[in-house]
Amino acid sequence: MSSDNNYTPPKVWTWNSENGGEWASINRPTAGARHEQELPKGEHPFQLYSLATPNGQKVTIMLEELLAMGHNNAEYDAHLIKIGDGDQFGSDFVDINPNSKIPALLDYSDDLDDKPQRVFESGAILLYLSEKFDALLPKDHSKRTEAMSWLFWQMGSAPYIGGGFGHFYKYAPFPIEYAIDRFTMEAKRQLDVLDKHLANNEFMAGDEYSIADIAIWPWYGNLVLGHAYDAVEFLDATSYKNVLRWAKQIESREAVQRGRIVNRTWGEPHEQLSERHSRADIDQKLKDN
Template identity: 40%
Template sequence: MIELHYWPTPNGHKITLFLEESGLPYTIKPVNIGKGEQFEPAFLKLSPNNRMPAIVDLEPAGGGEPISVFESGAILQYLAEKTGRFIPKDLRGRTTVMQWVFWQVGGLGPMLGQNHHFNRYAPEKIPYAIDRYMRETHRLYGVLDKRLDGRHFIAGSDYTIADMAAYPWIVPYENQGMTLDDFPHLKRWFEHIRERAATRRAYAIADTIEGRTDLRTDEEARRHLFGR
């Protein structure tokens, strides 16, 4: 059983995508980041960087005490290794998948996150910052589009954790000022993943989580997310 400490953000969606695809049994423990629950001592024991998601594997391979994992990329890798799914077993295939996972966690996510912040949430519109992160978003979309030319998925013919890592960050493309028509290979990939049954189930979970707020108007949430 996996205990998922979760809030419906792109990084949270990565993990529900995997869990719904794999069929691993899991329970959700909501972490309301707009109320500051990511700073509570119990959660910080699992995720010392006060970021969700985090998991606790109550039944780790080989038995023993539960194992907790924080950072979404590390969680995807852990779950892939636990199940033997969505990551190749051969060295070359595994290396390909993991380098694209790291590309997402080191580049795509942080840069698109800054795009969201300066375009939608920053109290002051700073043209330089908006332009910088819009341009970088466009560049990264282009990198992914080129990678997907001639490939069904990021690593090749199989759906892997590289796709699960990247897809949730493309979902809000309109809020990032992007149009998928500019990136035909990415658009084809995006629409294919969106129609997967597990993807639909994963995103339906978000609708069951109470307490979501609009960061553009909720001052308490903005204080917890941007002021600490």
């Protein structure tokens, strides 16, 4: 690896397995299963295989919101996928998500035991659950369209936050000024997009909480609240007053507090629940806080 400003890309790129910083041991330029690994299965209709990264939090928050609304058929088992150990490259996981990224969901409801419905990509999972339970997506056509626009905005924008800003600010093996400047500018631009929108809207789709908020909060809410990358001061995150108001409002929801700790294996002890198999698992963890 070189930090030389005179680096010139070769005519044909070749993979250097030692070049990749914290994730060098698992990142490769190829797809597919790397080993045989059977996934566990619990007793509930939904089997989630995940980790409490922002993308993972989206789905556990969604499921907890559905349960809070009285949709008891949304009960789920949340199994831990240890991405640092390469669980996402196991044969069973790749069968659910050929892209080897968390979260991945199997739906065994509606007599699907023989062939459960697989769902991968966090945005697709949110939309799938929303449509299945007819919940958390506005009925009004205009508001629904607004929610969908912001959902897809998040899916397209967040890689600049995680793989861009977060990676080069927090995880890269050494600081690269150009990369940090480039992605910090984009992170702040996106926060400004949100701040201007939320100046005139309580939630992302107007006055109605929806899957758009559930998708955006784990990335941008956690960022401005200081739960990601330790970058509040660096980004001057508190200057985005409307985003901060919205982030605190979402964080105060009981389902968000419940969902954000599922499949979490870092932080304070009361924030960690490696697996979830019943409501009581979260109840006990929050009681212990």
